[in-house]
Amino acid sequence: xxxxxxxxxxxxxxxxxxxxxxxxxxxxxxxxxxxxxxxxxxxxxxxxxxxxxxxxxxxxxxxxxxxxxxxxxxxxxxxxxxxxxxxxxxxxxxxxxxxxxxxxxxxxxxxxxxxxxxxxxxxxxxxxxxxxxxxxxxxxxxxxxxxxxxxxxxxxxxxxxxxxxxxxxxxxxxxxxxxxxxxxxxxxxxxxxxxxxxxxxxxxxxxxxxxxxxxxxxxxxxxxxxxxxxxxxxxxxxxxx
Numbered sequence: 001x002x003x004x005x006x007x008x009x010x011x012x013x014x015x016x017x018x019x020x021x022x023x024x025x026x027x028x029x030x031x032x033x034x035x036x037x038x039x040x041x042x043x044x045x046x047x048x049x050x051x052x053x054x055x056x057x058x059x060x061x062x063x064x065x066x067x068x069x070x071x072x073x074x075x076x077x078x079x080x081x082x083x084x085x086x087x088x089x090x091x092x093x094x095x096x097x098x099x100x101x102x103x104x105x106x107x108x109x110x111x112x113x114x115x116x117x118x119x120x121x122x123x124x125x126x127x128x129x130x131x132x133x134x135x136x137x138x139x140x141x142x143x144x145x146x147x148x149x150x151x152x153x154x155x156x157x158x159x160x161x162x163x164x165x166x167x168x169x170x171x172x173x174x175x176x177x178x179x180x181x182x183x184x185x186x187x188x189x190x191x192x193x194x195x196x197x198x199x200x201x202x203x204x205x206x207x208x209x210x211x212x213x214x215x216x217x218x219x220x221x222x223x224x225x226x227x228x229x230x231x232x233x234x235x236x237x238x239x240x241x
Contacts, residue, residue, distance in 0.1 A: 004029040004181040010059035034195035078148035084135035088128035103146035133159035
């Protein structure tokens, strides 16, 4: 496998609590990888570790062969955080063009990113006046504007209507087909089937790392919600034994 991201024995603590328990995985270049699990399972912590903004206790994270957070990676990674990271006193268009300028990208490309996330009609609107879902899309436009090699998306479809969610996933698939590696976190299991590979996390442990089809087969069910529950129960039984 041509890995874009390699995580080895990653341990992260937050205060006295261990958030990730020696997690190891690899993410294939040009794939869409779904990072799934309940709130508080460690998804955001893993994403922050990959981007290079998370303090780790031990282990290693490498992105395109470089240590996570290395200066050469800054132009190669787009990161969408859970909380919209755009300027409320600028318009959607101004935000996208500002972030584009940081990467030497044209204003035309910035405008195209705004259109790609379904905000063309709101391009001239101040971000501070947008709905929560629209702000999230404005942030996504800014994360995508530099055409990054790795796009890290922390729950990008929360608060979006079903039609727009479908359009965004079509966009993600198109980016992956063009060579972008995409990591998408979610706690919505019906999005799992859209991914090439799944990382299922619970309480800081990786309980599955496989294709959606293989996860269904391993759990003995076609329902991914049920598959997740069965895998969790199996892991708990192993710990007791």
